Amino acid sequence: xxxxxxxxxxxxxxxxxxxxxxxxxxxxxxxxxxxxxxxxxxxxxxxxxxxxxxxxxxxxxxxxxxxxxxxxxxxxxxxxxxxxxxxxxxxxxxxxxxxxxxxxxx
Numbered sequence: 001x002x003x004x005x006x007x008x009x010x011x012x013x014x015x016x017x018x019x020x021x022x023x024x025x026x027x028x029x030x031x032x033x034x035x036x037x038x039x040x041x042x043x044x045x046x047x048x049x050x051x052x053x054x055x056x057x058x059x060x061x062x063x064x065x066x067x068x069x070x071x072x073x074x075x076x077x078x079x080x081x082x083x084x085x086x087x088x089x090x091x092x093x094x095x096x097x098x099x100x101x102x103x104x105x106x
Contacts (some may be wrong), residue, residue, distance in 0.1 A: 015095070024088040027081040034077075044061055044069050 001009075003019050015021055031038050051058075051065060 015092075018091065020084075020088045020091040024084040027077075027084040030077060031081045037072075037075070037078070040072050041081065044072060 031041060047065065050064065073082070
């Protein structure tokens with residue numbers, strides 16, 4: 001195993017120990033105990049991503065989407081999972097930005 005492989009393995013181990021990842025993993029395990037709820041969450045996440053990635057700002061569509069998923073988002077388990085996911089994603093984005101910023105890559 002070369003130095004980069006060792007460093008990567010160590011880095012991954014550190015990330016796995018972060019509060020953000022531990023919280024995300026715990027919340028994910030909780031929602032996975034309810035397959036129907038997990039499927040609803042996955043559908044919400046997929047549709048939310050598609051709306052954001054489309055670049056099309058359809059305020060009426062956003063309002064319909066929010067109304068459709070209001071009930072599921074009010075579920076404390078769902079809210080906790082989505083919050084943990086956002087925190088973990090933000091952490092990973094920050095890590096990626098710091099790594100990318102360290103290089104003169106054009």
